Amino acid sequence: MTNYEDDKDHDHEHDHSRTFQADHAEPTSDGARIGLALRELLIEAGHYTAEEEQTVIAAMQDASPRDGGKIAARAWVDSEYKKRLLDNGAAAIRELGYEIEPYEFTVMENDASTHNVIVCTLCSCYPRSLLGMSPAWYKSATYRARVVREPRSVLTEFGVNLADDIDVRVHDSTAELRYMVLPERPVGTEGWSEAKLAALITRDSLIGTQRDLVLS
Amino acid sequence: MNEPWGPHDLGGQEGGPVDLAERDTAYWEWQIDAMIRLSLKKGLISDFAELRDGIEQLTQDDYDQCSYYERWAKSLAHTLVSRGVVSDEQLTKQIENVRRRQEAGT
Known part of the structure; x- marks a missing residue:
């Protein structure tokens, strides 16, 4: 979205395709479960793909x-x-x-x-x-x-x-x-x-x- | 005096000290954020106002107890069910699937 010429230190090696990251607590509240369930349904129905999700998240994480x-x-x-x-x-x-x-x-x-x-x-x-x-x-x-x-x-x-x-x-x-x-x-x-x-x-x-x- | 319009209308209320702790955004929170942006991009919802409206309709208890992204998730779910993008039944079933998977530790 913007110029990130100085942003070479961001690590993109982690696997964005996993639902949960090992280093984060599992989101077990009702609200989080609703969100995760909805996400899975939208991806399953083809409204967007896991790859598109990764692209969006990477762009958001790059802004600083x-x-x-x-x-x-x-x-x-x-x-x-x-x-x-x-x-x-x-x-x-x-x-x-x-x-x-x-x-x-x-x-x-x-x-x-x-x-x-x-x-x-x-x-x-x-x-x-x-x-x-x-x-x-x-x-x-x-x-x-x-x-x-x-x-x-x-x-x-x-x-x-x-x-x-x-x-x-x-x-x-x-x-x-x-x-x-x-x-x-x-x-x-x-x-x-x-x-x-x-x-x-x-x-x-x-x-x-x-x-x-x-x-x- | 100025009565709040709803649980979201916090400006000018009293409160304790601000908790200054920095906190990393969990991956599931990024996923909810991405889901909202992609729902907008794909036309599943019309604009952010639609989502804010959903958040502003949360009960006081729901608003107070939910974290930021939990509120967004609940609002988006409400909007997409009422628009018929997903059915209430599908969603209930999938929430159960998520719960079972989490409880099984996989």
């Missing part, structure tokens, strides 16, 4: 926060690009060769007086194609409930202690509109290459549950 990091790093080094990214996120992201689903995409910029954080209170909408699988806490009832009610105290739990004069903006995603945060470029990175900058950018900084990036 590295993609979001590359987009943010480009915005740091190219002010014209940054302008386009903040103006029309979806178009600017496609410009870099990423295919994103046909929804609106808004990138919110952190600065000295503003901190942005994203959530999906109703469901768990997340920019999967740019950040990969969402973390478990993003889908949790407590994060979804509380981050819109008391964002500062939720952020404290993530180790982000915001000064009182910093505005917090919480963005509630929907199926049609996704968000990503553009973190602040750390001081001391003047003259760094785009690739080196991109490597600094973490998943949580693109969600907004991390504010300061650590120089490596």
